[in-house]
Amino acid sequence: MSNILAKSQNENIQKAGECGGAVTSILKYLLDEEIVDGVLTLTPINDVYDATPTFITESEDLLNAAGSYHCAPTMIGDLVQKYLFDKKVAITVKPCDMRAIDELITRHKINEDNIYVIGLNCGGTVSPVSGRKMIDLFYDANPDDVVSEEIDKGKFIIELADGSEEAVKIHDLEEEGYGRRDNCQRCDVKIPRNANIACGNWGAEDGWTFIEINDEKGQELIDGAKKAGILETKSPSQDAIDARSKVENIMINMAKKVQDATYPSVNEMDEWSRCIGCYACRDVCPICWCFENCELNKSYFKIETKMPPSPIAFQGVRLSHMSFSCVDCGQCDDVCPMDIPVSLIFDKLQKKYYNRTGYVAGLSDNIKPPLYSPEKTEL
Template structure:
């Protein structure tokens, strides 16, 4: 592991990107050098609350994807395994994205040799719907006037079309039921260290990106982008490294506090009683990969005589199949029509599994999940 500060040598990227534009520059380098078939990134649609995944094959189009989108909690790993399994692809990952990709690599659903993971330090994401409501309620601004947003120094900061900025403390927003998604509030993996590099503004000087280089592939990325003349780097000061570590540790402590506060509040059986077995949580889960062969599609799980069907078998299979591999991405919460805190239940059980075995989903190297097979077989 080593550290560098980096910024783009491309003026357009430098202006459009966040904290130095290093991420967009590295992605451009990969495309221009033909090292990947394409880049999977997020691009805004109508506004900052509506970013969606795009597959970029022309580096000139990367400019549209520059910047951060905290109101677009998309899971990249799920998209890669479903649509780009046979391509060489680069993509950015939040910690939960990285963990999902690692779990899918373990299941032989993604080939590590075909991917570049550009990690993004993450303080959390915001639901696009509640994000608009939040800005309308707590900021002196029209949500439609917001052109960019960021989370920095404990604040959710918005930039308006006139160039002005407004900020509100995340803590104050969350006390009112807004701010980061609930799964993000309890997430204790803040830096995606199994990505090739991990980038962010923690510890960075103004106009620079702080990059943690995590493996040989990551070092080759930095060296190649520098040689291509698109990236400038320098060493961070000891104070910058220490400052970044301090931010990470503070956020982890906050997450642990939220875990202690929320885990005791949920009763699995009480919550499951509302389940209508719509399968939405299964379909959106980045770890559920078996699709047509899914055990839950078998006739003996269908109970057409009971509407809604009895949920315990459905949820029991899901829990036994992948609760130990839950990465707490919160996608299941987003789609549940009955407002069941699915991710809270799964994350709570994943932590119990960790306490017994030491296994952290998508993070542990020396411990394998119980459904691991060294062979490329359907598990």
């Protein structure tokens, strides 16, 4: 692995992108050189709160996708496996996206040879609905005037249309029930180093992107973009490397504190009792893909005149599958109509699974979990 600082050589991309537009430039290189069929990334529809996954095939459209969207959904792996399996695709991913992709590669639902993965360091995402409420309540600003947002130095920072900025401490927002999603607050994977490259502003100089090159494919991306004349690079100072590490460690320590507070607070049986068996959590999960053969569709779960299966049976089956598969993306929490903290329960159990086996979903080098490998005989 090696580290560089990079920025775009294209003036329009520099203005539109975050941190000098390096990521947008790399994506433009891949499209212009016809290395990929398209780029799956996020574009805002009406404002910064509703960034939507978009498949871009023309490089000039990348300018609409430039920037950071902390209200964005987490569906990248799911979209690739369902709709883009046979295409050459470049994707931008947060750590939980990358974990889902690795799990789907292990399950042979994504062809690793067909994808270029640009990782983005992530301090967390904000719900679009509560995000607007948060800005209305805690900032001296109209939510409609926000043109960009950023999480930096423990603060959630918004930029307004007039160029001014306002910032509030994340801790203060989250004390009041706003700020980042619950799963983001406890997430302890902040830089997706299993992506080909991992990019972001942590440790970067103004106008530059800090990039960790994680494999040969990542090095080819950087070398190709430089040769095409669209990317400029230089070596980061030791101070920059140390600063990046410091920010990451601060974020991880914050997550550990949230874990210590939330894991003991949840009672699984009490939460499951509210389940109505709607299947929403299963259907939205990027790791659950075998719907036709899903155990939950078996006849022995069906009870005459009652909604199948029972809450305990439904959640018990899912828990047995997700204890070694959950990537803590939080989508199940977003769709649960009964406000069950599904991902919290899965993550709590996965931590216990990790303590027994050392296996972490989406981080353990594309190997099978111990229960599905020869290692199971040693447990």
